[in-house]
Amino acid sequence: MSGVREITFVEALNEALLQEMERDPTVIVMGEDVGVYGGIFGVTKGLLDRFGPDRVVDTPISETAFIGAGVGAAAAGLRPVVELMFVDFFGVCMDQIYNQAAKMRYMFGGKIKIPLTVRTTIGGGVSAAAQHSQVLYSIFAHVPGLKVIVPSTPYDAKGLLISAIRDDNPKMFFEHKLLYGVKGPVPKEPYTIPFGTADVKVEGSDVTVVAVAYMVHEAVKAANELKMNGISVEVIDPRTIVPFDKDAVFKSVKKTGRLVVVDEDYERCGFASWVAALVADECFAYLDAPIKRVTTPTVPIPFSPVLEKEILPNAEKIIKAVKEVVK
Amino acid sequence: MLTQDKLLDMYYRMVLIRAFEDRVHELFTQGKIPGFVHLYAGEEAVAVGVISHLRRGDYITSTHRGHGHCIAMGVDVKGMMAELYGKKTGTCRGKGGSMHIADFEVGMLGANGIVGAGGPLAVGAALAAKYKGGGGVVVCFAGDGAQNQGAVLESLNAAAIWKLPIVFVVEDNQYAISLRSLSSTKLQPRVSTARSVAERAVAFGIPSVTVDGMDVLAVYEAAKAAVERGRAGEGPSLLDCKTYRYYGHFEGDPMVYRSVEEIDEWRKKDPIKLFEEKLLKSGIATQAILSDLRRKAALEVDEAVKFAEGSPYPEPSEAYTDVFTDPYY
Numbered sequence: 058m059s060g061v062r063e064i065t066f067v068e069a070l071n072e073a074l075l076q077e078m079e080r081d082p083t084v085i086v087m088g089e090d091v092g093v094y095g096g097i098f099g100v101t102k103g104l105l106d107r108f109g110p111d112r113v114v115d116t117p118i119s120e121t122a123f124i125g126a127g128v129g130a131a132a133a134g135l136r137p138v139v140e141l142m143f144v145d146f147f148g149v150c151m152d153q154i155y156n157q158a159a160k161m162r163y164m165f166g167g168k169i170k171i172p173l174t175v176r177t178t179i180g181g182g183v184s185a186a187a188q189h190s191q192v193l194y195s196i197f198a199h200v201p202g203l204k205v206i207v208p209s210t211p212y213d214a215k216g217l218l219i220s221a222i223r224d225d226n227p228k229m230f231f232e233h234k235l236l237y238g239v240k241g242p243v244p245k246e247p248y249t250i251p252f253g254t255a256d257v258k259v260e261g262s263d264v265t266v267v268a269v270a271y272m273v274h275e276a277v278k279a280a281n282e283l284k285m286n287g288i289s290v291e292v293i294d295p296r297t298i299v300p301f302d303k304d305a306v307f308k309s310v311k312k313t314g315r316l317v318v319v320d321e322d323y324e325r326c327g328f329a330s331w332v333a334a335l336v337a338d339e340c341f342a343y344l345d346a347p348i349k350r351v352t353t354p355t356v357p358i359p360f361s362p363v364l365e366k367e368i369l370p371n372a373e374k375i376i377k378a379v380k381e382v383v384k
Numbered sequence: 385m386l387t388q389d390k391l392l393d394m395y396y397r398m399v400l401i402r403a404f405e406d407r408v409h410e411l412f413t414q415g416k417i418p419g420f421v422h423l424y425a426g427e428e429a430v431a432v433g434v435i436s437h438l439r440r441g442d443y444i445t446s447t448h449r450g451h452g453h454c455i456a457m458g459v460d461v462k463g464m465m466a467e468l469y470g471k472k473t474g475t476c477r478g479k480g481g482s483m484h485i486a487d488f489e490v491g492m493l494g495a496n497g498i499v500g501a502g503g504p505l506a507v508g509a510a511l512a513a514k515y516k517g518g519g520g521v522v523v524c525f526a527g528d529g530a531q532n533q534g535a536v537l538e539s540l541n542a543a544a545i546w547k548l549p550i551v552f553v554v555e556d557n558q559y560a561i562s563l564r565s566l567s568s569t570k571l572q573p574r575v576s577t578a579r580s581v582a583e584r585a586v587a588f589g590i591p592s593v594t595v596d597g598m599d600v601l602a603v604y605e606a607a608k609a610a611v612e613r614g615r616a617g618e619g620p621s622l623l624d625c626k627t628y629r630y631y632g633h634f635e636g637d638p639m640v641y642r643s644v645e646e647i648d649e650w651r652k653k654d655p656i657k658l659f660e661e662k663l664l665k666s667g668i669a670t671q672a673i674l675s676d677l678r679r680k681a682a683l684e685v686d687e688a689v690k691f692a693e694g695s696p697y698p699e700p701s702e703a704y705t706d707v708f709t710d711p712y713y
Binding site: 085111112114116117119121122123124125126127128129130131132133134135137152153156157161162163164165166167168169170201202204224225226253299300 | 445498516
């Protein structure tokens, strides 16, 4: 692709929105402070000036009303991209997401579509404490009817957001706070990335490490360090949790015989546990060691940096887990 | 001025709703219909009075008590009945049931199992209507109980600040399940502090009016102004329609919270009887015309039951389709 340059994750998202709004007049953006302010993290910067208040709608702090309005607008023929400022706020609007948007197509006999994208921020590491630091994508993957997208690079952010906007289903699009400033190569022109296609970030032969969102970066860091210790780690980024590229994970585990799943979500009944179960079902005979999960213990995210560091997964914890499975 | 054709069409829709609901009540009692069913009998004047103003391109959002809205919008009655039976030929192929009948083709965005959840959906459909232009309006039906849901209050505010073409129709059937909407008893508090929901709308800057929800012509008149206001881009309105449900909150409800006498009192104000009297008195219709329409409605419901009972169930494999537009689930 031509016109590749280094831009940040936030710039990549902004470009995706801009290009899709230019391409398709039914794409609108809604949310708290998405207009004049440009989004609390700057993702919607400049869109109001370009497209006006009919397409870039600043909303009251009424998540139920505006997420639900996104569902209703999608039902009535628009392609809304709605920003939920922090995923932690899902508690004040979850009905519109999981009972309305997610189930309508099924309940109504497959005759309709709800092309809604809900963008939201996730993740700890910035001392934002218990109500602004969670990832929670497992909750959305747990219920039927929502596609769950978890980009880890600027390239994936742009391509996956464009794919999301063009997809005819309700999607949850998760943006990790620690990724917004990360730079990477991104083509200038619009492009899509098919959902359910994992990206092998590092090839290796001893241990498979599956990670999403910011944890991909910690996993790659761990793989690089382990390489110096003579341990060859394969890092797989599924990029979407729903749909999930099982085949890529199974193929890798069949090669390495070992699996570590890294997941910033809470340990209990989470994404990592599900991946572990899938692999246990399908690849048991290939496993040379128990599956390990590196996750956030199921406690509220603490404020103090010391406490937060204690619970969040990181490269150091991944290295420890990998060393245990290759023992 | 309403034409004779229009008036008789309104009458037909009302008696069709009644015939449908009375039959569903029987069928449920006979154990032929599974699940949760909430009947609209007694409230026909509200759905028909409001929906008679709608045209192609308009939308409604509905409630758990949605059969009346569906029929007034023109959703196929055979498909509805088959849906209640859980059959493959149902409006939603048997996947939705009574609480989730939708037909976007006619602008019916769905009955809803969650009280008050239609409010935000109406806001979104109205945003879309406003964005597309063309004067489309959205009617948001919700009961008196729903008026205490945050979703509804947020929606009233959003509709007002964005001047959206929404008609909020409150179907005050006197009960939020078992609690009275406006009067308390020794054992139960009332559910609202405002004397009426119409009064609350004032706080949002939304014009509102209290309407006799048993009188289809009164509802029609009130809705006319509200729908016109929406089409003209002047913003939302609220109609607080006083009405009554004849059956329980759901089929099987023991109704310990109200007396038979109370139900009988309201039945004396029956919306269909009231409309009949007006049609006869004004010479618009004769007894013969009205009884023909009632027979026709009964026949249409008979056909619907026959269709539903003769239809196949879905294949078990259909449980796994339609989650997404692609086969993945």
